[in-house]
Amino acid sequence: LDLPRSLKCRIGWTDISNMDHTLDSTLPASDNGTRWMGVGHSNAQDSSTAGAEAAKHALQGDDPKLLVVFCSDSYDLQALLDAVNSESGGVPLIGCSTAGEIATNGPAQSSVVVTAFGGSGFSVSTRAAMDVSSRLRDAGAEVAASLEDVGDRPHRVLMLLTDGLAGDQQEIVRGAYGVVGAEVPLVGGCAGDDLKMKVTRQLWDDKVLGDAIVAAAIGSHAPIGIGVRHGWKKVGEPMLVTKSGNNRVYALDDQPALDVYLDRLDAPEEARTDHAAFTQFALTHPLGLSGRSGEPHVRFVGEANFDDRSLGCIAEVPQSALVWFMEGDEDSVLHATDSACAEALESLEGKPPLGMIAFDCIARRGVLGDPGIVREIERVASHADGAPVAGFYTYGEIARTRGISGFHNQTLVVLAVS
Amino acid sequence: MVVPSTDWSTQQLAEFLAAVSSFTDEASATRGAIERAAEAFEAEVGAIVRDDVVVASVGFPSGRVPTDQLVGLADGVRQNTIVDGIGVCSVAVVPIEERQPARLILARAGEGEFTVQERNLLRAMARVLALTLTMLERQKLLERLSKIQRSISHRAPLQEVLDAITAGATELLGVEVAGLRVVDPVDPGYSLIVSTSGVSGELQESIRRTPLGEGAGGRAILEEGLVMIDHYETAPDTVPGFVANHLQVAMAAPVYENGVVAGSLVVASYKSGRRFNDSEQEGLLALAEHASLALTDAKTVDAMREAQRSKDMFLAMVSHELKTPLTVIMGALRTLQVHGTDLPEELSNEMLDAGWKRGKELERLIDRLLQGARAELAGTEEEVRVSDLVTEAVQGFEHAREVRVKDVPDALVRMDKHAVLEVLGILLENAVAHSPGHGEVTVDASIDGSDLSVSVANPGSLPDDLDPDSLFLPFQRGSAVRSSGVGLGLYIAGRVAESVDGKISVKSEDGQVRFTLRVPVQTTAAVLERPSLP
Numbered sequence: 001l002d003l004p005r006s007l008k009c010r011i012g013w014t015d016i017s018n019m020d021h022t023l024d025s026t027l028p029a030s031d032n033g034t035r036w037m038g039v040g041h042s043n044a045q046d047s048s049t050a051g052a053e054a055a056k057h058a059l060q061g062d063d064p065k066l067l068v069v070f071c072s073d074s075y076d077l078q079a080l081l082d083a084v085n086s087e088s089g090g091v092p093l094i095g096c097s098t099a100g101e102i103a104t105n106g107p108a109q110s111s112v113v114v115t116a117f118g119g120s121g122f123s124v125s126t127r128a129a130m131d132v133s134s135r136l137r138d139a140g141a142e143v144a145a146s147l148e149d150v151g152d153r154p155h156r157v158l159m160l161l162t163d164g165l166a167g168d169q170q171e172i173v174r175g176a177y178g179v180v181g182a183e184v185p186l187v188g189g190c191a192g193d194d195l196k197m198k199v200t201r202q203l204w205d206d207k208v209l210g211d212a213i214v215a216a217a218i219g220s221h222a223p224i225g226i227g228v229r230h231g232w233k234k235v236g237e238p239m240l241v242t243k244s245g246n247n248r249v250y251a252l253d254d255q256p257a258l259d260v261y262l263d264r265l266d267a268p269e270e271a272r273t274d275h276a277a278f279t280q281f282a283l284t285h286p287l288g289l290s291g292r293s294g295e296p297h298v299r300f301v302g303e304a305n306f307d308d309r310s311l312g313c314i315a316e317v318p319q320s321a322l323v324w325f326m327e328g329d330e331d332s333v334l335h336a337t338d339s340a341c342a343e344a345l346e347s348l349e350g351k352p353p354l355g356m357i358a359f360d361c362i363a364r365r366g367v368l369g370d371p372g373i374v375r376e377i378e379r380v381a382s383h384a385d386g387a388p389v390a391g392f393y394t395y396g397e398i399a400r401t402r403g404i405s406g407f408h409n410q411t412l413v414v415l416a417v418s
Numbered sequence: 419m420v421v422p423s424t425d426w427s428t429q430q431l432a433e434f435l436a437a438v439s440s441f442t443d444e445a446s447a448t449r450g451a452i453e454r455a456a457e458a459f460e461a462e463v464g465a466i467v468r469d470d471v472v473v474a475s476v477g478f479p480s481g482r483v484p485t486d487q488l489v490g491l492a493d494g495v496r497q498n499t500i501v502d503g504i505g506v507c508s509v510a511v512v513p514i515e516e517r518q519p520a521r522l523i524l525a526r527a528g529e530g531e532f533t534v535q536e537r538n539l540l541r542a543m544a545r546v547l548a549l550t551l552t553m554l555e556r557q558k559l560l561e562r563l564s565k566i567q568r569s570i571s572h573r574a575p576l577q578e579v580l581d582a583i584t585a586g587a588t589e590l591l592g593v594e595v596a597g598l599r600v601v602d603p604v605d606p607g608y609s610l611i612v613s614t615s616g617v618s619g620e621l622q623e624s625i626r627r628t629p630l631g632e633g634a635g636g637r638a639i640l641e642e643g644l645v646m647i648d649h650y651e652t653a654p655d656t657v658p659g660f661v662a663n664h665l666q667v668a669m670a671a672p673v674y675e676n677g678v679v680a681g682s683l684v685v686a687s688y689k690s691g692r693r694f695n696d697s698e699q700e701g702l703l704a705l706a707e708h709a710s711l712a713l714t715d716a717k718t719v720d721a722m723r724e725a726q727r728s729k730d731m732f733l734a735m736v737s738h739e740l741k742t743p744l745t746v747i748m749g750a751l752r753t754l755q756v757h758g759t760d761l762p763e764e765l766s767n768e769m770l771d772a773g774w775k776r777g778k779e780l781e782r783l784i785d786r787l788l789q790g791a792r793a794e795l796a797g798t799e800e801e802v803r804v805s806d807l808v809t810e811a812v813q814g815f816e817h818a819r820e821v822r823v824k825d826v827p828d829a830l831v832r833m834d835k836h837a838v839l840e841v842l843g844i845l846l847e848n849a850v851a852h853s854p855g856h857g858e859v860t861v862d863a864s865i866d867g868s869d870l871s872v873s874v875a876n877p878g879s880l881p882d883d884l885d886p887d888s889l890f891l892p893f894q895r896g897s898a899v900r901s902s903g904v905g906l907g908l909y910i911a912g913r914v915a916e917s918v919d920g921k922i923s924v925k926s927e928d929g930q931v932r933f934t935l936r937v938p939v940q941t942t943a944a945v946l947e948r949p950s951l952p
Contacts, residue, residue: 141480174453181479182462182527183503290429292460320432402527403460404453404477 033221035121036061037355037417039388041103043111047076050112051083058116059088066124066216068159068357069095069203070102070392071112073193077201077208080112085206091116092126094214095203096161099192099362102391104381107365107373109194115357115390117417123219125149128204130212133166140175143215147180153219156184157226157415162213163200164190164395168247168316172213173398173406185226185401187415188215189359189394190314195279197303200395222418225347228399230361230411231336232298234288234324236264244319249287249311252323256309261285261301265325278304283366286410287317288326298326300363300396300409314396315407326410328367337376337412341383344416351418356384358391359413365393380414427539430458434543444554448474451547452522458543459536461526462504467492468520470691477525479503492521501525508532512541515548519693522547552697555590556760559701560753562586564765566708567749570715579712580613583683587705588615591698593687595665598673598709599635600681602627609636609681624659633657638670638682644699645670650686660686669694671706675713683709704756708749715745746776799940802835803828804863804870811842811872812861815850825862831870831939837918838937842872844911845922845933849876852931868941873934880926889924 040057044050055067067088071080077097084093101113117124127146129139140160147158158180162172169190176186191200202212218224239260243251252260262272271281282301289297303312317323345353358380365373381389399413400406437454441447452464453476463477465488472485484502491499491509501507507525510532514520522544526532532540566586569579580598587596595616599609608627611617617625630636632655638645647653650665660668668686672679683706685694694702750769754761761769805826812821842861849859857877864871880886890912908922915922920937 147479178476179480181482181503182477182501183479290426292426292458318433318437320436322429403462404456404464405460 033120033122034061034063035117035119035220035222035354035417037388038116038118039104039113039355039390040116041101041105041108041111041113041390043108045110047079048083050075051080051114052087054112054114055084055087055116058114059091059118060116061118063120064088064091064116064118065122066117066126066218067091067093067095068115068117068216068390069093069112070098070390071095072101072110073097073199073201074110075112077203081203081206081208084114088116090205092124092216093203093205094126094128094159094161094216096189096191096214096392097193097201098392099194099395100365100393102358102360102377102380102389102393104384104389106377107370107393113390113392115355115388117218121221123150123153124216126204126214126216128202128207128209128212128214130209132163132172132213133211136167136169136171137175137178139213140172140177141179142175143213144176144179144217146215146217147184150217150219153221155220155222155224157218157224158184158186158188159216159218159415160186160188160213160398161202161215162188162190162396162398163202163211164192164314165197165200166211169396169398170315170405170407173400174404176215177400177404177406182404185224186398186406187226187359187400187413188398189392189413190396190398192362192393192395195276195362197279218417220417222351223348224418225344225353225416226399226401227340227343227345227414227416228397228401228408228411229336229340229343230295230298230328230364230408231332231334231339232286232288232296232326232328232410233332234290234296235327236325238322238324239264241317241319241321241323244317244321247313247316248305249313249317249323250308257311258304258306258309261304261311273306275303275306280366282311283363284328286326286363287311287313288324289317289321290324291405296324296326297405298408298410299323300361302395314409328364328410330368330372333364333367334372334376334379337379338383340412340414341380341416344414345383348416348418353384353387353416353418355388355390355417356380357415357417358389359394359397359399359415360391361397361408361410361412362393362395363410364412376412384416427535427542430539431542431546434458435546438546438550441550442554444551444558445474447547447550447554449476451543451550452476455522455540455543456524459510459524459526459532459540461524462507463501464522464524466514466520466522468514469693471689473520488523491523491525497531498529499525501527510537510540512537512544514544515695520548553760555697555701556757557762559590559704560757560761560765562590563704563708563753564769566705566712567746567753570708570712570745570749576712577613580709581615583705583709583712584613584615587683587685587702590701590705591685591694593685593692595684595686595688597625597635597684598681599628599639599684600673600713601630601639601679606630609639612681621659621663624662625657628657631655633660633684634668634670634686635682635684638672638684639679642672642679644672644703646694646699648693664688666690667692667694669699669702671702673706673713674710680713681709682706707752711745711749744776744780747773747780799832799834801830801832803830804865807835807838808842808861808863808872811839812846815846815859820858821846822858822860823862824860825864827863827865829865829941831865831941833870833937833939834918837914838870838872838920838935840914841911841920841922841935842874844907844914845874845935848907848911848933849874849931853877865939865941868938869936870939871934871936873932875930875932877929878926878931879929880924880931886924890922 038058038060040054042050042053101108101111103113125146127143129142132139193200202209202214204214239252242254249257270277287299299313299317301311397408397411397413434454438451441450456464465475466473470489475483498508504527508531510524512522584596597611597614602608602610630640634645634647646669670682670684673681750773805828808826815821853876859876890908923934925932
């Protein structure tokens, strides 16, 4: 049985040398075994120190089952990982580099956040697939096989952390879906590299990987909820994708896609010649695809090729599709935050969350700005109502609960665990 | 600018078409189609069911596809069902092809039924899938057929060609068993199996020889038409060996030899519920046609070998030599006639090209046969300078290979020039075809008393156990030959040489194979200059 809410506590943790360190954890709940979640965050500059601190603060209960590590790629990732493992004694681990980290006390950069799942109420299995860019679908299926090892728990979820620069992420989701089927939801995100758009890293036990997918199948006796929202709206007239392939859009309305994009959005001069300026501009100017119901699908434009005048996306923009420019403002984006949290919590069948993990698109930060994202995480934390919050800023989000499409852009995906 | 349609259905269909037509094989097109349809309709699970078999599905955990439930949905008119792990789902079922039992099924969580517009869109998607599959099937068939055609035209041994046909049949039709039967020459009331694919040794023995009226294969021979047997285990007149192995379904098409039914090509499956659709029937008939071509062609070779010592030799030789390229030309024309517009451009060009080349070959063969006949009949002698003779002989070969002429006496002789040129032409062609890489072909000549000797040598060697005389028998070919001939060249050369009382000998030494034509001539002038010997 769940402990009364009043008996749960959030343990604040401060450090004289660095006020930014936090620790959150909840006391064990018990139906069919105990379950607990802990989150530790550190922005220590030294990689080993940061890893050790965050891990130590996350590991607040007995019988830890899984560590999930989100960290800046500015660290020496191997040193960080070694420190985490030495703190945990080798608890199964998945993780990735980010475009910013999220902890209960707010968003951060150049830091590390570690989430621990523990107690006999959870059963966990992890897998990693390497060299995935040439075989995304098979690799997705490969890691999804981890689900076989978590036993016949009534509630299960497959968490995927992928290399968003490795190709059409929908193929990974399709591959994983082919193995786990409609019964088991998928959740996760694409690793980041602080918007450099060059190389992202995936972490698995004591290994730092690239061009990889890491996954954790989590089985539990209590409900797990997922919420998905973006809050963007279609604006203006649609354009026809007249040529696309390999995640690139080459032509819109039979014109070079980049020129149509820059001209119709009246892009600033520097975005027309400078790659970083373009990416910054494109963050708040995604493309939208129509769906049958609900919110339109958003496609994040990551970069442009100034030579062949094409746009690079993180997932397929189908040829012959109609696309719209999308618009979001602080109101609509924050409203989506509330809706996503509410949706995730709704699936917990009235149970309070042990913790929440947010997979938040880096592009939302472009709209909200730094003060806005602080407000956003405050809202997530208030929905968590005392339970710890972890997460990271992603290059793409994975959430499949309904239908078979499970890859999103410009979106907030919230995982709530009871 | 044309304003694109923003209608949801139109838009979804356009995207579906673009996605599904980009797949290059049936399996990924089928699976991709279900996925894209499920994505469009926000459905959780989807499947294609044909003949009580789930051909492909998405949304079910691997290894846990509820076959019975899906087959039940494909048959019925139910609007909803309960899917394990999801709960109540609304269901849409549409046929993939007219008059075919295949169905595309989608199930979506919740009780909100598929609207009429959604069902119509799904129906259109199923049609797109059917067309894509037909195209892919046809393309695969054509690729396989052209491979078989090539092996026939390259004169692969008959058994190899037949095995390629049965192996092709299992692959193309996705069945476990294929076999080729021919009428038993000893007792035409029976048929013998001559090639199989997917048949175990033990079973092979039990089905080796069966009465003509038995099984799909035997019946196809008797009825001279396509025969299909569903429910094989309970059907009458089946092959006991297959019944014992629980064969479920079989189909056979007759195979002809020179227009007379000579056997049958059979395919069969152990999968329950498996049926053969129109395009699979068409595929088997096309393969059977090729088996007919191969048999007809091979029987001509046998006839040729039989006739070796008989008066029919020339006729048989001519008919065989003409038939080889003709087989290819007819095959290509037939394929273009039947499948013309469906063929990928590359393939049709390849076929036209092969046809044209074989046509040219035919032209050359006819010329040669006529020349040969002329040489044999006419035998007119004329005065000719040896060096001019050799120069004329090597003309046309310099392009193909470096041909070096050395040690040729500048003598004037009287002889049957055309016969000698014919022989030298064949020897040169043979040398070019048998010299590896860029090896040089050398020609030299000498006069010894009243005999003229002309040698053509190329780098290489003859197998130690080879009887040199056997090279001059018909249908002898070296192993590393690049010419497309059938091994009649040296035979003709020998015959022509004999007609002018000459003889061809062959020697293999010092890394060279040397053919020498020795022919009596009348010396009409003194040797003007004899090159100094080394």
